[in-house]
Amino acid sequence: MSDHEYTPKSKAGKWFNDRLPLLTLANHLTDYPTPKNLNYWWTFGGILTFCLITQIVTGLVLAMHYIAHADMAFESVEHIMRDVNYGWLIRYIHANGASMFFLAVYIHIFRSLFYGSYKSPREIIWIIGIIIYLLMMAAAFMGYVLPWGQMSFWGATVITNLFSAIPFVGEGVVTWLWGGYSVDNPTLTRFFTLHYLIPFLILGLVVLHIWALHVPGNNNPVGIDVKKPSKDTVPFHPYIVIKDGFALLMFMIVFAFFVFYAPNILGHADNYIEANPLVTPAHIVPEWYLLPFYAILRSVPDKLLGVVAMLSAILILAVLPWLDTSKIRSAVFRPLYKQFYWILVADVLILGYVGAMPAEGLYLLIARVATAYYFLHFLVILPVLGLKERTIPLPLSITEPVLGGSPNMAMAKKNESKIE
């Protein structure tokens, strides 16, 4: 990775480093050349690392007090809220932390879509990212089941029932997943086990994600390759560290607002009612971050095809580097793509909205149109656009835009300011 050799100054350091080159790694991480034109959308990688660590640390404490049993789970959560020292704080950080995690990951993903960070040579980083995202959804869903409230129970019932759509073996698979003939104690205990396991899988994948990133280096808002190290780059420390730190603090203020002043606003009231297999809630809705996919699922009348559509909506992202035929990375130089990008953003927001509404009448119609458009974007618009679009000429280096150099760049800058 590192282009230069590193030798520790102290004798002890050298002795250690010859046996385990941790100091070389640390040196690589601090010196890592980063394009100096990265904007604040690039700070979400650091923010996401913070989110993951926060969830793991608070989760560890919660697991010390939580009881994974259908008869005691709900009560143990109340015990945490009332009797554990600062239990309310830890639980609210963990619960809202999940939402903050997804907020950050959506910004991170859409940043990549805008600046074409998924394109060659960064496909592997992108695919690892999609796997992390899938695991995050699994972890979040299982975590939501653990308090054993009404939404926990019925959400688990609805989602696990999706597997019954698998031809021939569906029913058997569902029984196997449940560990019985309905969602019950065996389901809860295995969800708890997996909820504890998955974050560590994510942690491992995050290491790979960063490793894969450090091979080609960061993409940047201009989207052209950067010579490293050069006058176009700055060492990661202190430049990027302080910038990421600043952005993280801003993020933490928003986070703190939710934790301290609106801790339940992102959850559903029904989850404060203890699970009751005999009473079905009027509307079963997942957490907000899963709503777009829930809308896609419900917009297809056939159960199996609905599940296929929902899974495809996520997995289609994994092949995105090959669906997007354009060689130009940044949307700044792709005037048409930029417009379709914002339409996609609106489309996903609309899907999220109708996902929270009952699947009937006008909502269902909107959901169907938006679902169709979602697939149209990836399967038709992106491949065709890359071949047909007339792009704006790229600058020769990122120093040009930074110093406000060439006429092309002036135009690109103007376009960019319009976005914000």
Place this chain on the structure above:
Amino acid sequence: MKNILKLFSVIILFSVSSVNVISAEKVEFLKTDWTFKGLFGKFDRASLQRGYQVYTEVCAACHSMKYLSYRNLSEKGGPEFSVAQAKAIAASFEVTDGPNADGEMFQRPGKLSDKFVMPYENVKAAEAANGGAYPPDMSVLVKARGGGVDYIYSLLQGYEEAPSGMILDDGVHYNKYMYGNKIKMSAPLSDGIIEYSDGTKASVEQMSKDVTTFLMWAAEPSLEARHQMGFKAIVYLIILTVLVYFSMKRIWSRVKSEV
């Protein structure tokens, strides 16, 4: 291509406005000034104590509050009865304990460490005594209802004559704010149903407000601590953010670039 964007925003506007039409039939809840809302929101101590009185003299006949203990009544941020008062309250309840050395269950006066005594032995007994409807546990009731305190406050005052044409079964009552307008609980409050020990006039509105405040505390006993810590945490974060911002500007001034 600009047209695509325009067309799209028109579609969004249209769909949002039509969505509003669909959900327009929602009932507006009654509003009152809750002292516990806002950045520095705190409970009204006297209201909490009165609310406990309403709960224990009216609601507790049917509704349990199984996650609360008598000790909570004297804890900081709650009704803050004195420890002696809380002990007296606890002792006024008979608690089943045991088994003793002879293997027998026995009755004794309640202690601070006891959970609130439940009105019924179990859910089935509660249902049997209430025409098949289970009076929900009130520990987290405020958080378990969309609309929260405003909903509970409104519901308590929402009993009206059923509109003509609506047929109510025996033991079912009309309530303006209840989901589907049909509720098994008869109007629990009426003017003067209890006598407040602090002399406040026990109107339905006053009792609704007091008991809802009490329920809010029961569901969120650390609300005051949360608000206090939240303010400190956010002020601290803002100061740190400003300092880090200037450090960042300083560090980046060495490079010809913008931050």
